[in-house]
Amino acid sequence: MSRVNKIKEEIKKVFKKEQAKVLIAIVDIVDETVKAKDFNELKEIVRQIGVKLSELIQAQKETDQKIKELTEAQKRTDQKVAELAEAQKKTEQKVAELIEAQKRTEQRVEELAQVQKETEQKIKELTEAQKRTEQRVEELAQAQKKTEEEVRELTHQVRALTEEMREIKMELRDVRRELGGLGKSFSYSLENEAFRMLPKFLKEKYSIEIEEKFIRKEIGGKEINIFGFGKKDGKSIIVIGEARSRIDTKEKIEEVLQDVEEKEKVVAEEYKGFDIVKIVITHFASNLSLELAKQRGVIIIQSFEW
Numbered sequence: 001m002s003r004v005n006k007i008k009e010e011i012k013k014v015f016k017k018e019q020a021k022v023l024i025a026i027v028d029i030v031d032e033t034v035k036a037k038d039f040n041e042l043k044e045i046v047r048q049i050g051v052k053l054s055e056l057i058q059a060q061k062e063t064d065q066k067i068k069e070l071t072e073a074q075k076r077t078d079q080k081v082a083e084l085a086e087a088q089k090k091t092e093q094k095v096a097e098l099i100e101a102q103k104r105t106e107q108r109v110e111e112l113a114q115v116q117k118e119t120e121q122k123i124k125e126l127t128e129a130q131k132r133t134e135q136r137v138e139e140l141a142q143a144q145k146k147t148e149e150e151v152r153e154l155t156h157q158v159r160a161l162t163e164e165m166r167e168i169k170m171e172l173r174d175v176r177r178e179l180g181g182l183g184k185s186f187s188y189s190l191e192n193e194a195f196r197m198l199p200k201f202l203k204e205k206y207s208i209e210i211e212e213k214f215i216r217k218e219i220g221g222k223e224i225n226i227f228g229f230g231k232k233d234g235k236s237i238i239v240i241g242e243a244r245s246r247i248d249t250k251e252k253i254e255e256v257l258q259d260v261e262e263k264e265k266v267v268a269e270e271y272k273g274f275d276i277v278k279i280v281i282t283h284f285a286s287n288l289s290l291e292l293a294k295q296r297g298v299i300i301i302q303s304f305e306w
């Protein structure tokens with residue numbers, strides 16, 4: 001292969017297609033116009049061209065390398081730009097969200113401002129109420145002082161009344177003691193009279209025949225005021241009873257009926273097999289007392305009946 005062809009091949013390898021075509025054309029022109037006598041000079045020129053071409057080839061290689069590096073850098077730049085664009089979209093989204101949040105904040109601030117106005121109004125009202133309260137407290141304090149003075153006065157009066165009540169209580173105790181003695185004596189007197197009058201009365205009105213005289217008897221820890229054995233319709237019975245001067249209230253009749261029923265239990269426990277007839281002797285019994293006693297199976301006998 002001639003020197004010229006080698007140069008052409010090198011040009012094709014190193015330069016781009018358009019550049020190579022231009023350089024090859026130049027080489028062809030030079031090759032055609034140079035005479036034989038100038039061959040040696042041409043060789044020198046070609047050699048110099050070859051050197052220049054080698055330098056150009058090296059420079060082109062360095063340029064290509066830099067272009068390659070720039071291309072890679074450009075790709076990285078494009079990637080960064082794409083990332084920045086995406087980040088920018090997110091930033092714009094965040095900004096839009098912040099704008100909405102700001103609007104909501106402004107709305108909330110406006111609401112809080114309104115609430116603050118209402119709070120200030122309420123504080124103003126409370127301040128007025130506090131003034132009225134303080135005035136009322138002052139009035140109450142004055143009233144309290146007056147009350148304390150009245151209480152002190154009443155305390156003195158109560159002490160005096162207490163002392164008087166103590167004296168009255170002592171007097172009432174003495175009176176009660178005396179009345180208790182009289183009541184017991186009166187009760188015994190009524191019972192003694194009943195002991196004499198009941199046998200005939202019970203026989204005539206209730207067909208109850210007393211076999212032994214009435215006595216007072218303690219049975220099962222209970223004092224039986226009227227106690228006696230008898231018969232009714234041929235059957236053995238026991239008559240038990242209590243004596244009260246007056247039975248004119250529901251409380252009194254309930255008390256005496258309960259007393260008689262409790263004594264009936266202890267007698268029934270002591271004397272099994274006997275029917276028990278319950279009676280109450282009194283000078284006076286109200287209609288209510290008579291009815292309640294009848295419902296409970298208790299005979300009330302008033303002294304005027306015999």
